[in-house]
Amino acid sequence: MRKTLTWPWVIAVVAVSGVGFGLYWFQPWKLWQDQTVQEALPEVTQTSAPPAVVPSDETPAPPSQATGPQTLADGELISHEHATSGTVRLVRLTDGSHVVRLENLDTSNGPDLRVWLTDAPVKQGQAGWHLFDDGKYVSLGKLKGNKGSQNYAVPRDVDPSSYRSVSIWCDRFDVSFGAAELARA
Template sequence: MKKTLATFIFGALVGVPAGAFLWYAFSPLLFDEVVVESLTEAEVVASGTFRDADRAHQGQGIATLVALPGGGHEIQLSEFQVTNGPDLEVWLSAHPDPASSSDVADNPWVGLGQLKGNIGDQAYSVPADVNIADFQSVVIWCEQFGVLFSPAALSPPS
């Protein structure tokens, strides 16, 4: 009886935290968060197409850096979709075309906020003190695990 109780207690002490972590890390893969924001018509400064970072972290859609009519800039994501995950953020990266997590982490970046949803049109304000000329790509980044989910290299309109 004591051995059964000790096994149960040990299983609970190990199983509950492990189960909670696994739910936190992998449950976003089971659910999509759809966002439908109205995107402001503005002057296009640069744009790029999201692509897969690898087989597990996939993305598609358009990232557009726009100059707003009243001043300031924002990143607009349109026709956007990315593999869902924990703690996803939208970053501007100085790397011109990141292909790996180290390409992003080893270069200057600025966070624009938590990803609002893994599917749909959405916009993110660029802080006024950011020199947009210093940044050449938009990335979807998992802050919790330091992983690149999807990059979009920005280039001026042609």
């Protein structure tokens, strides 16, 4: 009777499973894949009532000037876990809604990156890598691309004035790739 070699097979199965899990978890190929997104700032169209009929002996009032989107706060992204640069703006649109706008973003790609609006201060270096999930934060969604300019809607029930920073947050590893302190305009 021939003895089967079970240990080498068990080791091989465990090794292949470990490599498969590691590839899924870390997604190292994303370090060499860039995704560029170029979005314009959203324009909100307002419906207007038809002009009122004014008797000819009265001078009509001049049309009111509609104001466009207004920047409420902005800041420059600093690097944390990965080299990150660009500008962040908190913008109120003409309909009263808010967006966080990333402009000229340049960071590494990674697994499970999110855009967070937070109440945490922005700190340089490793001191700033892990603090954004310590306090209050709102996830505005997955990062659309690691390069370019893009918009993230702030939910209507969120008061953006109670937040002071934006982080490009890796939810898988609980670390900030980069962040910006929002200075009120």
